Amino acid sequence: MASTGWDIIVVGAGSAGAALAARTAEKGARVLLVEAGPDYRSAEMHEAWRSPNPAVALLDPQAAEGLVWTELATARTDRQQPGLYWRGRGAGGSSAINGQIAIRPPMADFEEWGLPGWAPDDVLPYFAKLEDDAQFGDEPYHGRGGPTPVWRMPRADWGAVDTALAQAARAAGHGWTEDVNAPRGSGVSPYPINSRDGRRVSVNDAYLERARDLGTLTVRGDALVDRVLFDGDRAVGVRLADGGELRAGTVVLSAGVIHSPAILLRSGIGPAARLRELGIGVRHQLPVGQGMQDHPLALVAIPLAEHARRRTPHDRHTNVCVRWTSGPDAPENDMMFVGLNESVLAMAAATPGLPTGSYGVWLNKNDSRGELTLASADPAADPVVRQRMLSDPRDLARMRAGVRALVELALRPETARITEGSLEKENPALFAALDSDAALDDHLLATVLDAQHGTSTCRMGASDAPETVVDSECRVLGVDGLRVVDASVFPSVPRANTNLATIMAGELMADRLA
Ligand SMILES: Cc1cc2nc3c(=O)[nH]c(=O)nc-3n(C[C@H](O)[C@H](O)[C@H](O)COP(=O)(O)OP(=O)(O)OC[C@H]3O[C@@H](n4cnc5c(N)ncnc54)[C@H](O)[C@@H]3O)c2cc1C
Incomplete structure (x- = not known):
């Protein structure tokens, strides 16, 4: 009818x-x-989704029931078999199940798009309108009173991995930026969060x-x-x-x-x-x-010393990011380091509760592109998705350099302070491949994850x-x-x-x- x-x-x-x-x-x-x-x-939202740590609900079948597309799979690279691709379902869509990270792209993205009506001056008022930024709301490029609360975790409440990543990256020469959401925000920064009173x-x-x-x-x-x-x-x-x-x-x-x-x-x-x-x-x-496109992501697992482990299941999974540029000829801010107090960013591979954190690196800028086709005309059948990440050799080369830089951060004394046991033993396949470009490419193509940013x-x-x-x-x-x-x-x-x-x-x- x-x-x-x-x-x-x-x-x-x-x-x-x-x-x-x-x-x-x-x-x-x-x-x-x-x-x-x-x-x-x-x-009426299931209480588990309000947790600062998204893994609490994502890995709880009762909370996730009906709110995730459970049959949807993607192959991240041509070397990998399809695996679950997280997407939200129901009121709120993916915003109801995501990691509550409230970071803006740098305005260079919109300059590069070069589309009428989408230049920095066009989009900035809407980034301001959507937010209620607790720290920077009075800046001309920020907003107060909008629907989405944005704040940053005080440093005293960061997890041990957050602190170690920030210190290691600073020691390795990355600059500090208090507000990564400023129009050209770059460097080591608190990861802005969209929650109020710690609730999604x-x-x-x-x-x-x-x-x-x-x-x-x-x-x-x-x-x-x-x-x-x-x-x-x-x-x-x-x-x-x-x-x-x-x-x-x-x-x-x-x-x-x-x-x-x-x-x-x-x-x-x-x-x-x-x-x-x-x-x-x-x-x-x-x-x-x-x-x-998505952000291809590689992780280095960090075995955490007793004092560095999460205190409660609701501890925020990440509070720090490092947006950086990989070289003089690279696009600005083409890379991202992230720290995970618990290894949950690769949600599909998450193993909550283990005494392991991780550092991650992803390509903010990609040349590789994937494709999506229908399996059938049946609306109940999810499409076939081949992300083909790292299929462009330029991406593979930058990812190789990125993961080596990540391992260097993980081997620095700032990280050693939170580590117990051998990093190499925790990441045997990665360390075995590190010194050979060909072996590292193989490893990355076999293991790279997406960041759920399709x-x-x-x-x-x-x-x-x-x-x-x-x-x-x-x-x-x-x-x-x-x-x-x-x-x-x-x-x-x-x-x-x-x-x-x-x-x-x-x-x-x-x-x-x-
Ligand atoms: C697990 C996870 C963690 C993430 N973490 C973060 C994060 O911390 N920070 C961040 O910035 N981004 C994060 N993202 C990405 C971000 O949430 C998404 O990019 C964003 O929500 C996408 O918005 P959208 O409107 O394009 O689609 P969605 O929010 O996915 O909305 C699409 C909606 O359409 C509905 N729909 C689909 N097909 C049909 C149909 N045939 N008929 C009717 N309705 C349909 C879906 O059910 C869904 O509700 C994450 C994503 C996921 C999945």
Whole structure:
């Protein structure tokens, strides 16, 4: 049965979709937010998700039930078998299950995108609008009173790994930056956190909760969108997996890096040959699903001395990062070191409770790109994802140098103070490969992880560029009334964890839509 009466249908209640839906509803548009996972009020969130340590809930099957896409797998490199790729489901999307790290990309990312309406002067007001920054809110490029609280852990409360990483990196010559979210923030910094009183604030809490009483916003959970409905070349609504149809003047896909492209593909928008193989009629040929990026991540495990171990399961997993540049010819801030008081960043491989922390290094800037295709036209089947990380030799070379620099930090006296036992014994395969480029490449290709920062499967760009799926207004090329607004439109992965940039995109596009 067809339902009508909305101006905008937003598909996906995650970081971008919740911000976009709430803000457009505030401006008076009648908005229907359709979410595959459960809808729930802030007060109903399982308490485990409020923990400062995301592993507490992610590894608790009861808390995670329904809120994670459990069948979704990606192959990180062509050498690896597919493994679970974490994505959030339900009100709040991935913001409800993520690590609560609230870091902005440096403005160089937006300069490099070179897109009209996305220059630093365009995006900065929205980064400011989305936040309530406890420390730096009065700076002109920051904000106070916005929906997302941002703060930094006082140094006295850092974990032992945080302190050791900061000291080791400082001793190795990296500068100190109190505010990594300043427009050109670089160096050793406290990792900003989005929580209030130590409790997670997702976009469900920050945006949807207060917009639910407006009368203009309807949230419909447990509604899996199959495809977009068209009248000629104009999008007029969506069809649900159960056959229901919902109609509106504008359709916005905010289903995230994996599922926005999947919906486009099922709607006949994508690489024509592959669509035909699946029996899907081709509406418009576009490079949907091509170009995926994430941050390839390598870890060095650190066996922790008794005094350096976490005190409670809720200890924050990370409080420090080091954004740095790998060399004079490298792109600025192309690298990131992170410290983990407990080895949980690679959530899929997390082993909570072990007396082990880690240092990690990831490539903030990548040349490698992956691809996503449909396994079938069935909306319940997750796509096939090959991330192809480190497939570009330039990435492999920088990762090799990065992991060697990471091991040097781990061998410094500042780290030795928190270490008990042999680093080499804790990381035998890595140490065996360290001295040979070929062996290290093999090791990295076999073991590299992602940082759960997927982007760029529906790339935004110039209308005549071959890689473009949406223009700088987030409109899908070749059709009317259909936009994509989420992390999938980023032309490349930003030089930071991706949540704040994605919320920013929702805020910015709300002003352009309503
Ligand atoms: C485990 C984890 C840890 C992370 N940690 C951090 C961190 O600490 N800091 C940081 O900055 N970033 C982090 N990230 C990344 C960040 O959270 C994401 O980049 C961001 O939330 C993506 O927002 P989005 O709007 O693109 O998609 P999402 O927030 O994933 O939202 C997409 C929504 O669409 C829904 N959906 C999908 N398909 C359909 C369909 N067919 N029909 C209806 N609805 C659908 C999904 O259920 C989901 O709710 C993490 C991510 C994960 C998964």
